[in-house]
Amino acid sequence: MMTQGMFENYFLPGVWVTVQVTLFSAALAAVVALIVGTLRASRLWIVRFLSGVYFELFRGTSALILMFWLVFAVPLMFRWQFAPMYAGVLALGLTYGAYGSEVVRGALAAVPVAQREAGVALGFTRFQRLRRIELPQAWPEMVPPFNNLLIELLKGTALVSTIMVADMTYAGNLVRIGSNESAPVYTLLLVLYFVMAFVLTRGMRVLERHAKAGVGQAPPRGGLWSRLALRESAGEGSGALTAGGAAR
CATH class of the missing domain: 1.20.5 (Single alpha-helices involved in coiled-coils or other helix-helix interfaces)
Incomplete structure (x- = not known):
């Protein structure tokens, strides 16, 4: 049976690694989503085209294969070695950032045209309209889809175990091999992922409440x-x- 020492020596460090990968990937994905999503709403066709190429490229490729490419192909092609954890964070952040860019683009498109016209009448620049008018109104509409993407990202962190990153899944496999107990190990993994997803969901609900309160829709x-x-x-x-x- 799985002992207390196995839990402390394998699972707890694996939980911390999973938390780190989730947070770093989510931060990168948020930046990518905001930039690419904003560019996809640009008036310049070349900007919309290039940002659309990025969106289609990373939406149509596998995050797992991208991890393998960063870890095994990049050193052969460019003589540059990524640490496995950095490769996992980069692959997840770029992939889920592409998904999030569509959320940003859709939320910005939902802002009433009259609000943009009011910004033009006040003499705001494009950046000022985006910062003061469009993003504050679009932000409450972004939070629920971002919540779903964050949960998917958390579950997607299990992919980093395939490139030898010692996350929860990797630690669980080691414990399963050492204890020869599959049912308790994978049951514990299910419970841990559920608890982490539940905590993230509650946090995003609080963020959604504050975002809607900011526009009078609490x-x-x-x-x-x-x-x-x-x-x-x-x-x-x-x-x-x-x-x-x-x-x-």
Whole structure:
């Protein structure tokens, strides 16, 4: 059976490596998504074309194969050696950044045209309109899709185990080989990934609440039961109004 020493010596360091890969990849993906997504909304066709090429290239390639290419092909082609963890972060960040750029582009496109025209009337430059008008209104619409991408990125970090990065999955395989116990190891891995995804989701929900509050669209703070109670009270109020109208 898996011992306490195996958990402390393998799983805990693997959890920390997974957290690092997730955070670094998410930071890189956020920067790439913001830049590429903004460029895809440009008025210049050449800028839209080049950013679109990037989007299609990384959307149509495998993050796993990109990791292999960075680790095994780049040293042969360019005499440059990537550390496995850096290669994994780069591959995940560029890939999920391409997905996130479509979220940014769509959110910017959803900003009402009248808001952009107001910025032009005030004499704002393109950068000023983007910073002061478009991004603040588009940001609340980006958070829910970014939440999904972040969870997918967390689960995608398991790919780095194939290039010898000692994340949770890599540590789990070592423990499975050492203890000859597959069921407890993979069950624990499922639980750990679920807990981490749940924590990230709750954090993104808080971020979404603050983002919507910034534009006057804050959702109710209560949980499921309080929302149901609000709906029931609203239904009773509308029923009372209807009955009052019928009595008249």
